[in-house]
Amino acid sequence: MPRRKLIAGNWKMNTTRAEAVTLAKAVAAGVGASPACDVAVIPPFPWLVPVADALAGTAVALGAQDVYSETKGAFTGEVSPGMLLEVGCKYTLVGHSERRHVIGETDAATNQKVHAALEAGLHVILCIGETLAERERNLQERVFQRQVYAACAGLTDEQFARLIFAYEPVWAIGTGKVATPELAQEAHKNIRARMGMLYGDNIAAALPILYGGSLTGESAPGLFAQPDIDGGLVGGASLKADAFLKIVAAAG
Structure with missing residues (x-):
């Protein structure tokens, strides 16, 4: 059985509460209801609850750092x-x-x-x-x-x-x-x-x-084409919805 890819965005110690909620909503909207891979966002601890609320009912999962x-x-x-x-x-x-x-x-x-x-x-x-x-x-x-x-x-x-x-x-x-x-x-x-x-x-x-090493939308397609690479743990590129969604699209 093929391994399903996962794209997880590690926001590290970045974002304000408002930025975190806006980013989570943008990622969820861009991913849609039935993404071809699993998607998760991993905000700082203080923003877990508001981000969870923003993701409720979407296909994007929540993670902790x-x-x-x-x-x-x-x-x-x-x-x-x-x-x-x-x-x-x-x-x-x-x-x-x-x-x-x-x-x-x-x-x-x-x-x-x-x-x-x-x-x-x-x-x-x-x-x-x-x-x-x-x-x-x-x-x-x-x-x-x-x-x-x-x-x-x-x-x-x-x-x-x-x-x-x-x-x-x-x-x-x-x-x-x-x-x-x-x-x-x-x-x-x-x-x-x-x-x-x-x-x-x-x-x-x-x-x-x-x-998980400085993954970008440009490097993702070549990496994800490899037989033992099953997605990405995304750092800096996960802080901008468009950049993160480009990586998600490469995994589809």
Whole structure:
């Protein structure tokens, strides 16, 4: 069965409330009632409720930029999986490169978040990828294995069905640099092969793997034509409806 593509827009720490609602409505209107791929927007935490209201009854799903690994308690500043579900989230990001390399999250923390989110019923977009220094030392496959094994340890087959990978070449994020379709395909193929070795060919074949490195409407068609690229995690281009919808159209 072919893997259905997903285009998810990560707005990061951008937009005012009014801008978020306007953007969400424009994306929903442009996507229409029956898009050829799945579409999600991932606003900052404070705008989840108004964006959920703006998306009500549309084909666009809501996602969160992060989640905590506990259900409740004295964890000031954190947001639980249940809270995200209650405001209407279908997806959550886990392990984004900025969480790993700017905030300092560990592989162990990523694994705990993956488990908590999947156990609650969320779909997890798990971000993995190498830095420029790791790529220059030809360590990307070793990085994939470490990040994949650490994040997915202990998952059940049913949980894997709600897991999505996003390959982030960290050296391409926010730089305007994009891995060529051939380089991106090689990375996605290696990640899928690593999943097959660790968890079996059936899980590996069904796993969607998104590309997440400065994706644009111009680069999207070549990337999405590759056999192991199943959509995109879009950063800067997701902040303008027209630019984001161009990427969505490329995945149709």
